Amino acid sequence: MLRVRLIPILSLKDGRIIKTVRFDRYRDVGHPLTTGKVFDSQDVDELILLDITATQERREPDWHHLSMTADMCSMPLTIGGGISELHHIQRMLQIGADKVTINTAAARNPDLVKRAVARFGSECIVVSMDVFRSDDGTCDVLVDGGYASTGMHPVEFVRQMEACGAGEILCTAIHRDGTMLGYDMELTRDIVDAVDIPVIANGGAGLLSDLVDVVNESGASAVAASSLFAFTDNKPIKARAFMLQHQVHVRPV
Amino acid sequence: MLTPDAKLQVGVVDYGMGNSRSVVKAFEKLGIDVTVCSEPKALAEVDRIVLPGVGAFGDGMRSLRDLNFIEALEKQIFQRGVPLLGICLGMELMSRSSTEGGYIEGLGWFDADVTRLQVSPGIRVPHIGWNDVEQCGTGTLLEGVASNATFYFNHSYGVHARDPEIVSATCEHGTRFAAVLESGPVKGCQFHPEKSQDAGRRVLLNFVYRVAD
Numbered sequence: 406m407l408r409v410r411l412i413p414i415l416s417l418k419d420g421r422i423i424k425t426v427r428f429d430r431y432r433d434v435g436h437p438l439t440t441g442k443v444f445d446s447q448d449v450d451e452l453i454l455l456d457i458t459a460t461q462e463r464r465e466p467d468w469h470h471l472s473m474t475a476d477m478c479s480m481p482l483t484i485g486g487g488i489s490e491l492h493h494i495q496r497m498l499q500i501g502a503d504k505v506t507i508n509t510a511a512a513r514n515p516d517l518v519k520r521a522v523a524r525f526g527s528e529c530i531v532v533s534m535d536v537f538r539s540d541d542g543t544c545d546v547l548v549d550g551g552y553a554s555t556g557m558h559p560v561e562f563v564r565q566m567e568a569c570g571a572g573e574i575l576c577t578a579i580h581r582d583g584t585m586l587g588y589d590m591e592l593t594r595d596i597v598d599a600v601d602i603p604v605i606a607n608g609g610a611g612l613l614s615d616l617v618d619v620v621n622e623s624g625a626s627a628v629a630a631s632s633l634f635a636f637t638d639n640k641p642i643k644a645r646a647f648m649l650q651h652q653v654h655v656r657p658v
Numbered sequence: 659m660l661t662p663d664a665k666l667q668v669g670v671v672d673y674g675m676g677n678s679r680s681v682v683k684a685f686e687k688l689g690i691d692v693t694v695c696s697e698p699k700a701l702a703e704v705d706r707i708v709l710p711g712v713g714a715f716g717d718g719m720r721s722l723r724d725l726n727f728i729e730a731l732e733k734q735i736f737q738r739g740v741p742l743l744g745i746c747l748g749m750e751l752m753s754r755s756s757t758e759g760g761y762i763e764g765l766g767w768f769d770a771d772v773t774r775l776q777v778s779p780g781i782r783v784p785h786i787g788w789n790d791v792e793q794c795g796t797g798t799l800l801e802g803v804a805s806n807a808t809f810y811f812n813h814s815y816g817v818h819a820r821d822p823e824i825v826s827a828t829c830e831h832g833t834r835f836a837a838v839l840e841s842g843p844v845k846g847c848q849f850h851p852e853k854s855q856d857a858g859r860r861v862l863l864n865f866v867y868r869v870a871d
Contacts, residue, residue, distance in 0.1 A: 406789070406790065406830075407785065407787050407788070407789045407831060408787055408788040408789065408808060409787075410786075410787050410788070448855060450787070450788060451787075476683075479680075479683070479684070479687070479852075479853070479855075480853065480855075481810055481812070481850070481853045498676065498677045499677050499679065500679070501677070501679055501680060501683075502677075503680070503712075503812065503850075503853065504812070523714075524713075525676075525712070525713055526676075526712050526713040526714055526747075526814075527784055527814060528712055528784050528786070528812045528813060528814065529676075529712060529713075572784045572786070572814075573784070573786060601777040601782055601783065602782055602783070602784070603782050603784070603786050603787075626782060626786070626787070627787070656788045656808055657806075657808075
């Protein structure tokens with residue numbers, strides 16, 4: 406039976422791996438090479454590597470650091486950040502990505518997703534969606550690193566992306582990002598229920614039990630985490646062992 | 659049959675579908691001589707051929723045809739007896755046909771057909787992640803691989819063999835489909851051995867060194 410995946414996310418900014426809180430302030434976590442190497446030696450299920458300011462800074466993805474990190478990795482790798490044209494995707498695949506993730510461009514130009522799927526296959530195309538839940542509980546899909554509102558509801562957006570052929574959804578709760586207060590269960594469950602493609606839950610993991618809870622409560626196919634690995638002594642192998650102990654069907658350690 | 663210390667070279671076909679880099683890196687890390695074959699004539703220089711691939715069946719067939727790879731590959735495999743390993747789309751293309759985009763003819767090296775995986779309760783498509791394979795048959799690719807090993811899959815179509823003799827392993831995701839096929843010099847795996855850690859490395863080593871006479 407297909408295993409639930411545990412996926413560390415590395416956010417690249419100015420040549421360093423950093424960790425944000427609510428997409429706002431951030432802390433330095435380390436050099437891409439050393440961080441990538443650590444995860445490679447931890448036998449992780451997959452790794453997601455994002456150039457998180459490429460779009461905001463209106464520039465090409467940081468090819469130098471992305472390929473340096475990709476070269477270090479032998480696990481299934483997803484790379485994203487700053488994709489706006491098919492040739493960006495082509496190059497990411499060439500430097501070692503198995504999948505790429507498209508965020509702002511997917512929301513602004515759904516046709517790009519369709520063309521990317523036609524050219525590279527659904528299996529290569531992940532749509533990354535950043536969602537902000539306001540105090541009144543309403544959810545909005547934001548782009549541009551959380552700076553611009555699309556006015557779209559997350560369920561509406563993922564359905565549109567599925568119809569465009571996206572192979573997978575990376576669903577990030579901005580309001581939980583870096584807080585280590587747990588995933589947004591309701592949001593994740595709504596997204597999982599809205600589509601028939603795999604959904605990766607992201608944003609808020611702080612305890613190993615969060616990883617178990619989000620799978621049980623939302624049915625997500627995969628769980629992503631950043632702060633959990635950067636700021637606690639929890640490593641992916643330990644996390645998988647914990648999940649196994651709690652009857653989550655992950656890959657054995 | 660080659661002597662143990664013969665220097666074997668693997669050729670990875672580059673036909674513009676997905677990337678050959680991960681596959682090349684995987685062989686390099688195993689200390690196996692590997693080269694990228696971007697032209698058909700390069701195939702004559704190698705001792706093993708790998709046909710990787712990610713993307714659409716129709717595009718894959720068109721690329722192989724346009725780049726004149728098909729005849730060259732068949733010559734190496736069936737005249738010279740060079741073992742070939744198809745990975746993911748590569749394995750799918752080696753089948754007789756696919757229903758992707760209606761009906762498209764494949765290379766026909768495996769007596770098998772390709773059909774789309776179906777969504778059902780608990781089953782999402784694409785099939786992405788680590789899954790078990792059930793070993794059966796008497797092939798060489800999975801020798802030394804534990805029966806409970808998992809491999810990394812990422813695909814939306816499954817290969818169904820008409821001839822059970824060629825099936826070395828199956829996987830289930832909604833339906834049961836071929837995970838490993840072996841038929842004389844041609845072999846295929848639906849999963850990505852280059853991304854499947856120890857078990858995957860074993861498959862690549864077996865492909866290079868464990869060739870049935």
